[in-house]
Amino acid sequence: MTGKDAVREPLKSEVNRMDNIDDSEALRNRIRKVSLLLIAVVAFGLPLVMRSPTYLHIVILIYFYAYLTTSWNMVGGFAGVLPLGHAVFIGAGAYTSTVLFLQYGISPWIGMLIGGLIATLIGLLIGLPTFKMRGAYFALATIAFAEGVRVMVENIEFLGPFQLNGPRGLQIPPLDIGFANFMFANKEPYYYIILIMLILVIGLTWFISQSKLGYYLNAGGEEPEAAMALGVNVSRAKLIAMAMSSFLTALAGTFYAQFSMFIHPKSIISLDLSFEIAFIALIGGRGSIAGPILGALLLRPVSDFSRIYFGDVFPGLHLVIFGVVLILVMIYQPRGIQEPLTRIYDRIVDRLVEKYRKGVA
């Protein structure tokens, strides 16, 4: 081998290696696309196979909670704080659209947006004074605010011209069924609406995580002082996240009102609901995109089946189970179940890529 070759040979193999990296990267992307497509096909095709309204109801609630938790995740996950009063936004959305529909005949679709805006205002109102607090104090402040609102709504019959009915809540009579009134005779339309909402909110979260705002939220959540020194206005980033999160959460409130046709303070502004969102996020994996979805997939069935089978002998069993699962997850997988699952997924993809390469060679 001449001296020139001695230089050239390693270079060549280096170039080959780079080509291979590009190849397997493309392959990985293709695998990711195919699996996403598969999930989409399953998700959109499910109602064609699953005819039981009970099961469909359970799946709708899984999506509903996945949606709520993903919205929560913008603040609770990326911004590194722990809001425990998100039910107040669900309540704002549900009450706004329902009152507007019942008293003024305004389509819930429009009421949904108005509810979102009102929730945004509430979110900013909570966020402005509380984002300076750290850790548990912020969590406590949000609990206090949400509980305060619940107690108020429970004791208010009329808020100005708006009829809230206090603890009795509001019932939507199922009279004018149709898309314009956000009211359907069977579960399938609800299924598709919440599925599309979920897909959109996941897309938005992904987009944010890839943007300046996402970087700023993460940085401010982890090391606020360092982030500030690097040009991050941490409280402003958190407020923006809070505004988006409360807006999106309120949309789900309207969905829930139209889906169940009956809302009352205990059902939609309750602490249980706020906690359940946080539970799902913590167990699934805060601050990750897959976490809220995996958390909802795991915990919602537990919750529903424990209610179905143990509802009369042991009410509240699901919360006990959540607690145990949460403790176990926090001890063994502090970053939530998304972490081991992502690892497993990566390993499977690695093996597929390897096999493909061997097949080619």
Added chain:
Amino acid sequence: MKILEVSNLTMRFGGLTAVDSLNLSIEQGEILALIGPNGAGKSTAFNCIAGVYAPTDGKIEFNGEVINRKKPWDLCKMGLARTFQIVKPFASKSVLYNVMVGAFATTDKKDEAEERALAVLKTLHFEHRKDSRSGNLTIADRKRLEIARALATRPRLLLLDEVMAGLRPSEVDEMVEVIQLLRSTGVTIFVIEHIMRAIMALSDRIVVIQFGKKIAEGTPKEIASNENVIKAYLGDEYGAA
């Protein structure tokens, strides 16, 4: 041209005066060192300049603009960046992610931020670590990361708070090289440091403070033979010798 001018800077915490009518200024392109015994008020002075504390009294001018009440993030966008004595990496994120947060100070686009961050990492010979989780870095690399992040914000004045503390001698030499490199790119540098070898090699001028007050100022040579400085560091008996 003076890039930073501090006049009569005073910072009190209750009854404690941490910085007492401090005057100093930095010329464009200079390396100025602030030294002093532990608890002399160096970091407090830094924190006042960087906008963490609003000074009790005095005036801080950056590029001819009074910046006393400005917030850290606004100062950063004006071109004043800093590192922290106790490093604060975004531990769960990669090195590249950390540096990109800095780069976002002057751009809104992710691609551009990534490009700039990579360029900074390259300048600091830190590229090979770009995908490492920053929480897993050695202390020397964490200090380097602090500098990289600050540099990514495109500062005109860089405040370095003890970037060499805890480093091995060979690492100190590397860091001195890095700082000299930075100066050659036109960044003015203000350092707090304890490692005298590095200070002597680096700085154009040195300001010495004790109990919040300036006790000496001059070139490294002048400072090394200044009686007040020797007293401050070694005690009164040595001053006479």
